[in-house]
Amino acid sequence: MKQLVEIIQNHFPINDIDLRKKSLAFISIHQNQAIPLLEWLKTTHGYTAFVLLTAVDWIEENRFQLTYLISNPENFTELGVRVFIDREKAEMVSAHHLWKSIWVYQRELKEMFGINFPDSPRVNESFILEGWDTIPPYRRDFDTKQYSEETYFPRPGRSTNDPAKHMKSKLYPKD
Amino acid sequence: MKKDFDKDALSDMYKDKFLAPENEIRFVNAPDGSIIEVNPLDDYFCQERPKELKPRKGVVEKFLNWARAESLWVLGFGTGCGSIEIPPLSTPRFDMYRFGVQMRATPRQSNVFIISGYLSVKTLKRAIRSYEQMPSPKYIIALGSCTINGGMYWDSYNTINRLDHYLPVDVYIAGCMPRPEALLAGFGKLKELIKEGKAEKANEYIQNLDWYKANQKKIIKDWNMPDYNW
Amino acid sequence: MDYSLSRFLYTLLGLFIVMNWGMLMSSTMRRIIARVSGRIGIPWYQPWIDLIKLYSLRSQITHGTMFYLGPVFRLMGGVGLFLFMPMIYGSAYFMNYSFSGDLILILYFQFFGMLGMALGAGEGGQPYSAIGISRGLSQFTTIEVPMTLAVISLAIQYDTLSITEIVKAQQGSIANWTLFTNPFATIAAMLSLLGAFGHSPFNLVKAPNEIPIGPPTEYHGTFLGVLRTNGAILHVTEAALFMNLFFGGATSWLELILKTFVIYFWSVFVGVVFPRFRIEQSVRWFLKWPTLIGIISILIWM
Numbered sequence: 265m266k267q268l269v270e271i272i273q274n275h276f277p278i279n280d281i282d283l284r285k286k287s288l289a290f291i292s293i294h295q296n297q298a299i300p301l302l303e304w305l306k307t308t309h310g311y312t313a314f315v316l317l318t319a320v321d322w323i324e325e326n327r328f329q330l331t332y333l334i335s336n337p338e339n340f341t342e343l344g345v346r347v348f349i350d351r352e353k354a355e356m357v358s359a360h361h362l363w364k365s366i367w368v369y370q371r372e373l374k375e376m377f378g379i380n381f382p383d384s385p386r387v388n389e390s391f392i393l394e395g396w397d398t399i400p401p402y403r404r405d406f407d408t409k410q411y412s413e414e415t416y417f418p419r420p421g422r423s424t425n426d427p428a429k430h431m432k433s434k435l436y437p438k439d
Numbered sequence: 440m441k442k443d444f445d446k447d448a449l450s451d452m453y454k455d456k457f458l459a460p461e462n463e464i465r466f467v468n469a470p471d472g473s474i475i476e477v478n479p480l481d482d483y484f485c486q487e488r489p490k491e492l493k494p495r496k497g498v499v500e501k502f503l504n505w506a507r508a509e510s511l512w513v514l515g516f517g518t519g520c521g522s523i524e525i526p527p528l529s530t531p532r533f534d535m536y537r538f539g540v541q542m543r544a545t546p547r548q549s550n551v552f553i554i555s556g557y558l559s560v561k562t563l564k565r566a567i568r569s570y571e572q573m574p575s576p577k578y579i580i581a582l583g584s585c586t587i588n589g590g591m592y593w594d595s596y597n598t599i600n601r602l603d604h605y606l607p608v609d610v611y612i613a614g615c616m617p618r619p620e621a622l623l624a625g626f627g628k629l630k631e632l633i634k635e636g637k638a639e640k641a642n643e644y645i646q647n648l649d650w651y652k653a654n655q656k657k658i659i660k661d662w663n664m665p666d667y668n669w
Numbered sequence: 670m671d672y673s674l675s676r677f678l679y680t681l682l683g684l685f686i687v688m689n690w691g692m693l694m695s696s697t698m699r700r701i702i703a704r705v706s707g708r709i710g711i712p713w714y715q716p717w718i719d720l721i722k723l724y725s726l727r728s729q730i731t732h733g734t735m736f737y738l739g740p741v742f743r744l745m746g747g748v749g750l751f752l753f754m755p756m757i758y759g760s761a762y763f764m765n766y767s768f769s770g771d772l773i774l775i776l777y778f779q780f781f782g783m784l785g786m787a788l789g790a791g792e793g794g795q796p797y798s799a800i801g802i803s804r805g806l807s808q809f810t811t812i813e814v815p816m817t818l819a820v821i822s823l824a825i826q827y828d829t830l831s832i833t834e835i836v837k838a839q840q841g842s843i844a845n846w847t848l849f850t851n852p853f854a855t856i857a858a859m860l861s862l863l864g865a866f867g868h869s870p871f872n873l874v875k876a877p878n879e880i881p882i883g884p885p886t887e888y889h890g891t892f893l894g895v896l897r898t899n900g901a902i903l904h905v906t907e908a909a910l911f912m913n914l915f916f917g918g919a920t921s922w923l924e925l926i927l928k929t930f931v932i933y934f935w936s937v938f939v940g941v942v943f944p945r946f947r948i949e950q951s952v953r954w955f956l957k958w959p960t961l962i963g964i965i966s967i968l969i970w971m
Contacts, residue, residue, distance in 0.1 A: 392561060392597070394561050411596050415658055510719045534708045537708075
C-alpha cells in the first residue's frame with residue numbers, strides 16, 4: 265500500500281494519509297480531484313471493484329465527509345478515498361460513469377443526507393422515505409426522538425432502564 | 440365506539456402534496472376529435488366509501504363464526520423482522536394446518552393479516568392497501584412489541600409507534616420476538632374472539648374511517664392512492 | 670334418450686356424491702402430502718369449512734361481467750364433463766346423459782372451463798393472472814396431444830366413440846382392461862393425466878410462491894367457492910374418465926371411489942417426488958415422450 269500511496273502522491277495532491285494495514289489505506293483529496301483520481305486508479309492500477317460510498321456528517325466542522333471505498337480484486341487491497349464537501353452547499357460530481365452501481369448509493373445519500381449528485385440517474389426519486397418534507401434524517405441537526413414523538417403517537421407510560429445502571433443496582437446495591 | 444378528532448385539519452391533509460405524475464389530471468384526444476379529461480384517481484379506481492356490514496343474527500351468525508374461526512387464511516405478507524417466525528409454523532414442529540390456519544398469497548383470499556414486527560411508513564402504506572383489499576370479516580394479529588409501543592424502534596424517524604392508530608388490531612402478541620408457539624397461542628385467542636362474535640374490528644375501522652384516515656395521511660404524505668382501496 | 674325428471678334428479682344426486690367425494694379426496698391427499706413431510710396436516714373436514722367460510726364472506730368486489738362469468742364457465746366445464754360421463758356402468762340411474770359420441774364432447778369440455786377462466790381472470794387485471802393463463806393454455810394444449818392420440822388409438826381399437834361401449838368391451842376379467850390390451854395408449858394417457866391434474870412437476874399454472882396463485886389471484890368469496898366446488902367435481906370426473914377408458918370402469922360407487930382414488934393418487938405420488946418444471950421444460954416434456962408413446966399406440970392398431 266505504501267508504494268501505491270507514493271505513486272499517487274506523485275500524480276495527485278493528497279493529504280491525510282492513513283495506512284491501516286497491508287491491504288487497507290485511506291487518503292483524502294480535494295473535491296475537484298476525487299473523480300479523476302478514482303478514474304485513474306480504476307484504469308491504471310486495477311482498482312476495478314467499487315465497494316461502497318458512504319457519508320459522515322461533521323456538523324462541528326460544517327462539512328460532510330464522503331468515503332469511496334474501492335477494491336483491487338487481483339492483490340486483494342482496498343483503498344478508501346475521502347472527500348470533504350461543504351455542508352451548506354452539499355454537492356458532489358457523480359461517479360456513475362465509472363461504476364454503474366454507484367447511482368443507488370448516490371440516490372440514498374441524496375435522500376438521507378441531502379447531498380446532491382447532479383446528473384446521477386434517478387437521483388431525485390424517493391428511495392426509502394416516500395414524501396419526506398423536513399430536513400434529511402441522517403443530518404445530525406435532525407432530532408429523531410423529537411420527530412418521532414411529534415409524529416407517531418407515542419404510547420404513554422413508557423419507561424426505559426439503562427442496562428448498565430440496572431445491573432449495577434442489582435449486583436452492587438451498596439455502591 | 441366513535442373516536443374524536445380534529446376535523447378541520449383533515450381537509451388540508453387530504454390534499455396530496457406528492458402526487459405522482461401518472462396520477463395527475465390530464466387531457467386526452469379521443470378518436471372522434473373530442474378532448475377528454477382523465478383523472479386517474481377517479482377514473483381508474485373506485486372512490487366509493489365503504490359501508491358498515493352488519494353481522495347476521497342468532498344461530499346463523501354463530502355457525503358462520505365457527506366456520507370463520509376454523510378456517511383462518513393468513514396473508515403471506517411479512518412486514519418486519521417478525522415474519523421470520525411465520526415460516527416455521529408450516530414445519531412439522533408447529534404445523535399450523537392442524538388448526539385450520541393456511542397461508543394465502545393474495546389479500547383477496549385471506550382473512551388474517553399478521554403485522555409481523557415494526558412497520559416503516561413505506562410498508563404501512565402497503566399494509567393499508569393490503570388490509571383494505573381483504574374481504575370482510577378480516578382480522579389483524581399484531582406480532583411483537585414494535586406494534587404495541589414501537590419496541591426498540593420507539594424513537595426512530597421512520598417506524599410507527601402504535602399500530603392501533605392506523606389499523607384496527609384484534610390480537611396483540613407481546614415479545615421481541617415472540618416464538619412460533621406464541622403465534623399459535625395468538626391464533627387460539629383469535630379463534631375464541633371470533634367464536635364469541637367479538638372480532639368485529641373490520642366494522643370498527645369503517646365506523647371510524649375518518650379518524651384512521653386522518654392518522655394515516657398525517658404520516659403517509661406520498662399518498663397517491665384512492666381513499667379506500669377496494 | 671330418457672329425459673324424465675327422475676333421471677335428472679338421479680344425475681343431481683350423482684353430482685352431489687361426486688362433489689363430496691372430491692372434497693374428501695382432496696383433503697385426504699393433502700393429509701398424505703403432509704405425512705410425507707412429517708406433519709399431521711389439515712382435518713379431513715377442512716374443505717367443507719373453507720367452503721362455508723368462502724360463501725359467508727360479507728364484502729365482495731367485482732371487476733366486470735366477465736369476472737362474474739369466469740367461475741361460472743369453469744363450473745360449467747366441470748359439470749358438463751360430469752353430465753356426459755357414464756359414472757357407474759350397468760346402473761340405470763348413474764349413466765348420466767352419455768350418448769354414442771360422448772368421448773369427443775368430453776375432450777372438448779376439458780378445455781372449455783379453462784377458456785372461460787382465462788376470460789374471467791383476464792378481466793381481473795392482475796398481471797400474475799395473465800402469466801398463469803398463458804402458462805395454463807400453452808401447457809394444456811400440449812397435454813391434449815398425447816391424450817388425444819391415446820383416445821384415437823382407443824377409437825381404432827374398439828371401433829367406437831362411446832365411453833359406455835368402451836367400458837362394455839373391458840368387462841369380464843382384468844385382462845380385458847385397456848391397461849393390458851393397449852398398454853401404450855394407457856401410458857401416454859396416464860402421463861398426460863399428470864399435467865391435467867396439475868400436481869407438482871406441472872403445477873405451474875397456479876405455481877404457489879412463484880406467481881402468487883396464478884389465474885384466481887383476484888377471485889375471492891363466492892367466486893373462489895364456485896372454483897373450489899368445480900375443482901372437487903372436475904378431479905373426480907377426470908379420474909372417472911381415465912377409469913372408464915383404461916381401467917375397466919366401475920360397476921358400483923365403492924369401485925368408483927377406489928379406482929378414482931388410486932388414479933388421483935398417481936399424480937400426487939409423482940407430485941411429492943418431483944419439483945416444479947418451468948413452462949418451456951413442461952411443454953417440451955409433453956411433446957417428447959408422451960407424444961412419442963401416443964404415436965406408437967396408434968401405429969400398432971393401424
